[in-house]
Amino acid sequence: MSDYQGGCAHVHTRAAAEPIDNHVCHCNVCKAVTGQQTTHVAFFNWGDLKVDHPEKLARQPFNANNPDGPLELCTCTDCGAAILLDDKQKRIRVAVPNIMGYDDAHFPQASYHAFYDDTKGYPKPSDGRPVYEGLRPEFVWPKGA
Template sequence: MSHKYVGGCEHVRTWADHDPIDNHTCHCSVCKRVTGQPTTHVVFFKHGDLSAANEHNMNRQPFNSENPGGPLELCTCKTCGAPIMLDDKQHRIRVIVPNLMGYQSRGLEATYHAFYDPKTGVPKPNDGRPVYEGLRPEFAWPAGS
């Protein structure tokens, strides 16, 4: 069966047939620390809209090592170590980073910059997309289960 968005690795496949609820370029320190990238293209799906085959083959660890009790877990493949997704223990969202989690960016382009902090000394992005100090103001967290 063909899916709209497909990623993961050869051992744990992920897919979604619904569009994401948020696409942004993240400037937060946690994403920088975890990915090693100066900014990270982040895509949020409603929890039930991103599925995974072979979830039993995923290791789960806190996404934010400075807040290990936080809601997000980084899921990696037990076999090859590839990052698969971020899973929300509250079942609100599942998150992918297209360039690290096997997804094509086409159709998942970031629409704004999130968590930009001018105190870091990094120049404010000027690519025409809105820049916010958090998530876009109209973003609403979906209900968890």
């Protein structure tokens, strides 16, 4: 059984379940938030990714162009570290292993590329993983809690 642990010195996250989606994201929102060209992103069912001190989370819109959207970037009120993306509809919680305190090498490799757009001026990924303009076609959003 897997055990994914992340967070900072003040707020810890943990999931014993596998991610329900695990991809390399090419979207503009991830680029803006992380400063990375691409971002390894893991979606967990909302109840599978636990937070030990939710009272220490500062919440801000994940997408500045959609401030009323469902995802919130949660950061530690003590140190400012990015902890997770939380879904106000309680469908998913999102871990970005390399910036949210996880051992990125412990995560399974992303299985595909999401939100690739060939108008962005960089080559289409050629690492053998499928490349999609959105999430993988068979992905189904879980029901909210």
